[in-house]
Amino acid sequence: MSRLVPRQTPPPQIRPSPEPNPLAGDSRTPLERFRTKPKKPLSVTDLVSPAWCELQYFYTLSKFGRKPRTQAMKMGSKIHQALEDEIHTTIPVETVSKEDRFGLKLWNTIQGLRCLRQTGLTRELEIWGIVGGQVVNGVIDELSFACPDPDMEEKLELARAQQSGGTLPLGQLSIEQAFGKAKGIKLDLPDISVSSWLEETKRDRHVYIADVKTRGGRLLPKGASLRPTWMQLMLYRKLLESLFLNTVDAETIFARYGLAPLKSFSEAFILGGGVLGDADSDFDPENPYSILQANELISHPNLSSLWALMISEYQQTIPTISDILRAEFRYAKTGEVIGNELIIYNADTIDAYVEREMEWWKGSREAKGVEIEEAFKCRICDFAEECTWRKTKIEEATEKSRLRKGAREKSAI
Template sequence: MASPSTLSSPSEPMNLDNDDDTDYGSDFSAGEEEIVSRLLSGQPIVEEDNPITNPPTTELEIEIELEFHDALQTLRLPKILGEEYWAPRPLFEAARAAEQVAEQLGNVASRSPPREDRYPDLSQQIRDPIKEKDLEIAREPLPEDPVAPDTRSPIERFRTQPKKALSVTDLVSPAWCELQYWYTLTKHGRKRRTPAMKQGSAVHKVLEDQVHTTVKVDIETKEDAWGLRIWNVIQGLKTLRDTGMTRELEIWGTVDGLVVNGVIDELSYICPDAELEESIEKPTTQDEPPPDQTTLTEFFKAEGSSIAEATRSKRRPQPKKVYLCDVKTRGVKSLPSASAFKPTKIQLMLYHRLLSLLATNTVDFSILTTRYNLDATRTFSDSFIAQVGSLNEEFFSAKTSQTSNSQSQGLDISQSSQDSTTILLAHNNLNSLWSLMINEFQITLPSGSASLGNVLKAEYRSRDTGEIVGAKAFMMDNDELTRYVEREMQWWKGEREPVGVVIEEAFKCRSCDFAESCEWRLKKVEEAKEKVRMSRRRSAVV
């Protein structure tokens, strides 16, 4: 068992939801699960279908990745100001070297003698002649029962307790192609992590390490684990106020009464595109005075006040806005096309909405505790409070030495070293800690959703080096998001069938693992052939 003060990368978390279909709960990869399933059912393993020895060679242009969840047993401590922390090229070069070694080992393993050569069949030598007749009977094929189609909705099949809850990825991935995501769920149960996605996760980890220090914490109950997740959000909001930026902030909300969670890559006070933001602000007309001008009525009402005092009250500083950014990784040094950008656009807008719900305290925490089978009144374990409290005190003690420097930079350092243990003791269950988190949201976003900037940014980085390739900024569109979510929930609830891409986006099929058997694609091919035949018939008649 690791010491709580030992720095470590995220470890495999415990399966808190008894979820056989969760991203966290299996010791096998998606490909290995498929092989085990075939072995248990007696189906042969075709070498060309083996995802271990023959991984897919195609890459999706889409940059939607799995929600980047940190391990549920890790605490994120803000980086101490002034630390130097990023050397991207050596890190990614080392990662690529490790991948090459793994690939060489895999090639050696694939050239090893077949299993039957290493483990000869001895059944003829040990077979009991007396049971030969029974073996013959056992070998007789049994009549196969027709498999009834599963008519349950995608929600019922894949996102109903005890399986994992909906994620932002679940709602966004169909924006690329609904049929592809449907095949992914039905054939694999989840989106398989490709080598490209693993490289993307490495980039995200480096960026997170610029802001947070990851520390392992031993937990005893699932309530402890959830308490740690909420505590990380509280620390993330404090980091945003102290340093002007935070990364990997987990959020929760509901869509149509269903729990949805996600992880925002970056929050900051820096507007991605000030000109874009100014262009959509309501222009000042001649009939309206400038916002900083004091009217005569207000002036005369300010009895006993000077002109300067009246003007000063009118010019109260507005709270800073918080802006969202999502980081995507690409293997090419170019930005995605408009159709490929749509999932990322929807993703950021959905983050914006979920964050607004938390800032306005409109998320019913009881829906979450019911969905995850949590006891919101259960007291956190003593070891959990002691570990988290002591680790935060170590951080704040180190931070105290930089107090004068931080004050000179105008940073908020009001949180003292005694806060952690004291606060946890005062908020020692999920209900109380959730209320504290909502209070932190209201401090960080005092005007609720109005404190969130409506300019959203997608930042694209090289998958190999982590360097910035480019960025796209756009405006939040609540109407567009509502239309999209309503339509996707119709599919998730089984109210309509999944659809494939439009003809103009057929390029997506080139990188799809299911293209050869896709019913939508085959139907479109037949439709195209029929149009050609009809055209030829009309030409022949003429």
Template sequence: MAALLNYDSDCEFGYDFTSEDEALLIQLASTEPNPAAAGPRPEVTSVIDAVPARTKSDCGHDVATFRNARSGAPRNRDGSRVLLGGPSRGAESGLETLPRILPTPVSLDEDVTYPDLSRALVNVEAVDEDPVPTGPANNTTEPGPMDQDDRSPLQKFRSYPRKPLTVSDLTAGSWCELQYEYTLTRLPGGRRTRTKAMREGSKVHKKLEDEVHTTVKVDIMTKEDGFGLRLWNLVQGLRTLRDTGLTRELEVWGMVDGNLVNGVIDSVSYKNPNPEFEEELSSQESQLDPEQSSLIDYFPPKGKDDEARSRRKIYLTDVKTRGTLVKPTNVVIRPAKVQLLLYHRFLSDMAAGRLDYIKVCRRYGLDVDEPFSDAFIAQIGNLHDEIFVDASSSDPESSAPPEPDLVKYSNLRELLSLVKEEVHLTFPEGEDSLGHMLRVQYIYRVDGRAIEAYDFPVSKEKLDIQLNKYMAWWRGERKARGVAIEEAFKCHSCEFAADCSWRQEMDQELAEKARQKRIGARRGGRR
């Protein structure tokens, strides 16, 4: 009997039988099997864990659906499972047996018998358990179009809904661009591996912050609550600066090439880190050529606005920790300088009112009119009484009934008005309220003792040069660069040094130079 799949049929479950096949099927269905005549059957391992459910097909036929719990069963070309059983029952009925294992026909009840499909399945090629499809998608030497990602690092790592750029993003290139590229592409979340030195440094910064601020836990219910808390911390930081002359961990935002950048300043104070140096640079302004004026391009001209110059200025300091008492070199200090220049620019823009806070909120995907959660308002109200408007303090002669207390800052839009007011109170002269000297303070992370402090003036032009260089990589206009040969000491502490392409190229270049030098020496000796 030949039971062949009819691929021309409108129903994929239809079969074509000859008249002889139909007669044989009727005979088989009406004949009682004789186990003794067939002899003992070999043990068969069943692959069906339950009675097959019966469902209606599109063609009106009942279709057996097999629930197979084994994940290791082979797959057909279309991805469906192949259920393996014992030898076909065709051997018992005199039908031709197959040389390979095939599914065992299943009888659901006494009057329904499924036909043997051995002859139809014998032509099906055997497949592996997990076949690897061929084609461009699995070509490991030349990836297909789906495997190629031509987006810039800015698009891949710092575009919405991912977080915006940070000051750390723009200063990491001062140390090693390639190391930062590896960090973004190879490490979980694009974050550097936390080392013991980093954890100890965080403890030092936390200790310094606790000297100025008291940490209070606030529960966050929505993302608007989260950003609202950051704004309240900014307000509190500005007030602390005005009241005590010092604040720490002040968050700022700014724009670079139309991209939002976020950062946190270690220390902001009214204390001039080096007044003698600032006065010396200011007095030399008239003696400098235009090409040299970049050193003090933020200094106001001498003799102008003397009253504003005599007022208190605000100065920025960045604190770095070291595990050794050895003074850092200029190469080590360079990233910190870029960091402070960025902080100064961002804070200047905020003081001058040039920062669009609504755009900042939109970049984070926030709704400025979405009300804060009741829990958040209650917690902030315990810290800042001004969040509530006392309606009972209104006109006492009014005959209107008193209204309950109202929330003055119930959403981000209302809170931003307070932020702008606090910024103006802290920087009454706008960006001129900021001093023009910056300091990098290095301390010993073991006991907090001071190692060295480096003071330098603000330079707008130098910052622009650095930003143009780093943003070229972020925009995808060039590949990331490794360190120069004289800065190869940085590789000793890099977790990617073992398979760094830049380092390998440098090693090959040095080896080739040494080989050429030896060849030249031998030739010179022969002469």
């Protein structure tokens, strides 16, 4: 499948804030300061990075506007690009207007969904949604039809069936009955296997979401270090489901980006300078979809119609979205897989998390630092010396220690 990119797009530059103290004397909310027009809308990264430390992310945005690209991030980008190149061929294409450039994003999402439908795998799928009244954008590293853990899937399917009000298929065992039978307990029930019903329910394939993380070492993260990754995967699933169900208001998306949804794409973009193929041109063996693609863009000549085509591709491609979410960890120096971690999607968990983070973004509360149990994060934080939260926690700990010492001395008298 082809992945199109605009020709001669300059790389984004990050400039430190010219203010000597960017945190002082600004009463605007984080949303007003960092993610209001003409600045870009919220990203999935904006919502999940605070799961590591809200205050650290606030300091980062205040000084740079976004996370500066470290050497580790650059190595990670190379690995992501190599994985994408395994299934997508990148082709430059002419874009004239901002509608062309956003149309290119929609077109690549359409091609990514078709790749998933035809091959069972796609990577770098861009998505959009609305969370807490705000437009949110993200890119899912991987979607596939390959189940990462069939045993977990089986238990999940059975648990769902049991929790659906007891309306199991005729003769189907409950979870307790199924596990009881596996242990050899005699049950007065029809002899129907769990696997036979599971095969019935799997006529519609699940789509599985995965996120690829690179690590400087070969050890897997654990505990609090995994929290941002879990929130990221859950948010991806939440946004993907909204697109699949067609509950995302396209007009709100277009308005946030300042786009004219009925404005026609440029001829240069539709024909792609020969990349997409002229509708009257000969068949291009390097791009077998070229004639079809050109015709499709001619028949979907604006953002509104191309968005509708994208939604139809979602509904054709994704029968159901699995609740099993996978984080794949790779060694940054070589790209080799060092392990996977799985989590089950929980709508209540991500809804509560997002609601709390939106309170901070909208200024309803101040940013918080880490609790004492996660003080290890401060050792690798660039803002540790200027962090007011850290100083306050140190003072609180010192005072508690002084009070405990005083109490011991009094009891010893």
